[in-house]
Amino acid sequence: MVGPTWKGLYGHEVELEDGTTVIADEAYLIESIKDPGAKIVKGFPAGAMPPYGAILTDEDIIDIVAYIRSLAGE
Numbered sequence: 001m002v003g004p005t006w007k008g009l010y011g012h013e014v015e016l017e018d019g020t021t022v023i024a025d026e027a028y029l030i031e032s033i034k035d036p037g038a039k040i041v042k043g044f045p046a047g048a049m050p051p052y053g054a055i056l057t058d059e060d061i062i063d064i065v066a067y068i069r070s071l072a073g074e
């Protein structure tokens, strides 16, 4: 897979390249979609994911976050 899986992502801890961790809540997912370079997931290349802030509307992004949330069974 090119990017990290969305399965079980929502609400769980994500290890970042800089050694810190973050909980994948709505704010983190929205940021990761709009500005993927802000927090790089450990083991994945920086700059691989294009920023979607200018491509998707805020409504699109909220829908995708709801979908990612549904994959975690929440």
Ligand code: HEM
Pocket: 002, 003, 004, 005, 009, 014, 024, 029, 032, 033, 036, 037, 039, 040, 041, 044, 045, 046, 047, 048, 049, 050, 052, 064
């Ligand atoms: C609508 C399209 C996309 C959405 C909604 C999306 C969403 C996300 C999210 C939420 C993360 C953080 C995941 C985590 O914390 O485990 C992520 C990371 C990542 N995505 Fe995407 N992605 C999209 C398209 C793409 C595409 C087209 C690529 C590559 C061609 C890509 C490559 C990556 C990579 C390499 C990461 C990990 C590095 C980083 O944190 O920037 N994504 N993506």
